[in-house]
Amino acid sequence: MKRWLVYGLFGVLALVALVGFGVPRALTAAGLHAHYEVPPMDLSGRRALIITTSHATLDPSGAATGVFASEMTAPYYAFLDAGMEVDIASIRGGAIPIEPASLRWPLISPPDRRFLDDPQFLSRVERSLEIELVDIEDYDIVFLAGGWGAAYDFAQSDALGDQISRAYAAGAVVGGVCHGPLGLLPARAPDGTPLVEGRRVTAVTDKQVQELNIEITPRHPERDLRAAGALFEAETAFRDFFATHVVVDGRIVTGQNQNSGAEAAHRMMEVVLTDNHETAP
Template identity: 45%
Template sequence: MPKALIILTSHDTLGDSGEPTGFYWEELAAPYWILSDAGYRVELASIKGGRPPADPSSEADEAVTAAVRRFWADDAAMHRLDHTERVEDVEVSGCDIVFLPGGHGTMWDLPESDALGALLARAWDAGAVVGAVCHGPAGLLAAKLSSGAPLVEGRRVAGFTNAEEDAVGLSDTVPFLLQERLKASGASFQCGPDWQSFAVSDGKLVTGQNPASSAEVARLMLEAANLPTVP
């Protein structure tokens, strides 16, 4: 059975605002079910382990999709979420796909995690598909290849845009603008219209722009997992 690893943020506060944040439910649930239904054994991890925090905005009625409701109703899925393994304890060998959902929490802890960066580099070197959506690509910033180059350097990458960050009123709250940091790391930043599904596959690196892109990222990851390994 092929294996997928989903890694979530453990950060629960929007900077100094005191407002809660965490991972975004749709960005976990849609890929979880698409991968699971495709025959993957899906495991969950987080930066600190245990139950990761969810962004309350992703629990609002307009944000809750059928995939989210299915996740909430599934005892096995919720048990996995309650007992995520710490990233530093995860054995990534044998993983065919490693995926980073977003949520604003990712902007604080994923880029600062040496353990995550090392895990992503090992997965990439082993030929795994590496995927991320929305703010999840912040975690890609932690990963450097054996050459020392950033994983995203010279590759087409999507993520939450400056315009979308402005629209949610958090451009001055997040520690950096994801679009700008990805470009500064050498990525060719790609985007579509605000809030519309947009995802890009560059070999075995698959990224998406926003919550609406979550399912498309999962589908592209499945396609990329069947590609020959390339540097």
């Protein structure tokens, strides 16, 4: 009898190990947070600003949401590891709400785990800068992190639109991933036209919104970017949650979803390092 108890215990432990390690690996193999190797880069003396939502609930349900963690952590460490000074801002400033599921098994990513052990980054997220008060011309890169919360306060923020417009006019590389590109909608090019009009961009797709059954948000990236005149493009998969795509159009760099953060950051840095990036469209 004791022997069967021992065998049973080992069986349970093996099942726990299989689920604990196997499920995240299977999701990664399918495309979720697939490893992207940012090559060594030296951007010492350059500065990046990551902007997130301040909206914490999926209205009207009241379910907790915010920024999807990896859309903030992956670009943060890509910039930091390249020698950049990185600041964190949000629409209202202060503590940034984070989508709870994005920091839990099986969705948590390696940059997220690094974040949870990084007191400096944790402090910056707890005390984020208010976007309206940021000296935006100080930054070479302005990155808009996504998550469902951004659907409630990015496109709706005149302050964000003004800051993105000023950053772009000053020569910065601007963009973001997933719902982040909604923050480009209120921005204007130096000639006064909508910044995204006639520009190639990507973001979370209508198909992904439908597949995740979160259509209650007031703004949808693909739909609204197309309506603003953007030339929207994306990849697809059996579920778009597992797809990824990055678009570089001059100094506007966008990524499709939570899988695109590291590559989008890499491509932004490449543009910064291009000698003539100040004159790119």
